[in-house]
Amino acid sequence: MKKRQDDYEAFVAKFERKRTSDDCYTPPEVYDIVHGWLSEQVDLRGAQIVRPFWPDTDYRRVEYPDGCVVVDNPPFSKFAEIIRWYLERGVRFFLFAQHKTIFNLDAPYTRLVCGADVIYENGAAVRTSFASNLFGDTLAMSVPDLYERLTTAMRSKDPLPRYSYPSHLLTFSDLSRCASHGVALSIPRSGATFVRRLDSQQAVKKYIYGGGFLLSDQQAARMEEALREADRLKAEKVASVAWAISDREREIIAQLSAGQA
Numbered sequence: 001m002k003k004r005q006d007d008y009e010a011f012v013a014k015f016e017r018k019r020t021s022d023d024c025y026t027p028p029e030v031y032d033i034v035h036g037w038l039s040e041q042v043d044l045r046g047a048q049i050v051r052p053f054w055p056d057t058d059y060r061r062v063e064y065p066d067g068c069v070v071v072d073n074p075p076f077s078k079f080a081e082i083i084r085w086y087l088e089r090g091v092r093f094f095l096f097a098q099h100k101t102i103f104n105l106d107a108p109y110t111r112l113v114c115g116a117d118v119i120y121e122n123g124a125a126v127r128t129s130f131a132s133n134l135f136g137d138t139l140a141m142s143v144p145d146l147y148e149r150l151t152t153a154m155r156s157k158d159p160l161p162r163y164s165y166p167s168h169l170l171t172f173s174d175l176s177r178c179a180s181h182g183v184a185l186s187i188p189r190s191g192a193t194f195v196r197r198l199d200s201q202q203a204v205k206k207y208i209y210g211g212g213f214l215l216s217d218q219q220a221a222r223m224e225e226a227l228r229e230a231d232r233l234k235a236e237k238v239a240s241v242a243w244a245i246s247d248r249e250r251e252i253i254a255q256l257s258a259g260q261a
């Protein structure tokens with residue numbers, strides 16, 4: 001019986017979409033945005049663009065013509081190895097990178113911190129930044145315009161529009177915001193009545209996702225206060241642990257500072 005179950009699971013697995021970060025194929029419009037942005041920053045005229053990362057390929061055996069630039073989305077699990085390999089050979093690159101590990105390698109490349117949530121062809125949403133050796137001595141930089149372009153493109157694919165509701169409407173997401181930030185709140189039945197949509201949504205045939213409750217003035221005021229408290233606690237949580245700089249590190253900083261104009 002167990003064997004039959006294993007065979008069935010293996011059979012079903014063949015049809016499942018892969019969701020590992022190594023199999024995040026880049027949607028063409030995302031690639032075009034990145035390539036377009038890069039060509040506004042760096043003169044790519046005459047440079048052959050190379051994309052060496054594909055299944056059953058070894059990037060070390062691909063041809064890199066003089067002056068070419070690798071603009072591609074590498075397997076994230078080999079990120080450090082790939083960066084070192086290109087740096088050692090002087091191959092120019094601009095690579096997609098997993099946002100959270102972008103600072104994790106001590107090597108002379110530029111970390112372009114973007115952090116846009118890109119949805120790849122396999123459906124995985126991966127917070128994405130970039131790594132490159134095309135930006136000279138820059139250690140790290142934020143790229144707000146690239147973030148904006150990618151985020152706008154992703155938003156236009158999002159089938160769920162973002163709604164905002166007045167404080168007199170209670171939705172499940174309001175209470176879940178309280179729960180996840182440590183705020184306890186109970187709403188009595190006498191202060192609320194169930195609604196599927198607001199009158200203002202009727203003409204456009206829209207409904208409240210998950211349904212909602214109209215609240216009395218008193219309960220709406222409590223809800224507003226609770227949400228303010230949740231936001232305050234959230235902000236506090238984010239900035240909670242302050243680490244100190246040691247004397248040894250102060251010496252390093254002094255040396256770095258002496259070397260700066």
Ligand SMILES: C[S@@+](CC[C@H](N)C(=O)[O-])C[C@H]1O[C@@H](n2cnc3c(N)ncnc32)[C@H](O)[C@@H]1O
Pocket residue numbers: 021022023024025026027051052053054055056057058059060072073074075076078
């Ligand atoms: C994140 S996917 C991106 C695929 C494609 N370049 C794109 O942008 O849509 C990374 C690809 O690199 C491939 N890959 C894994 N190891 C590789 C290697 N050593 N050399 C070249 N490609 C490799 C994986 O099979 C996968 O298809």
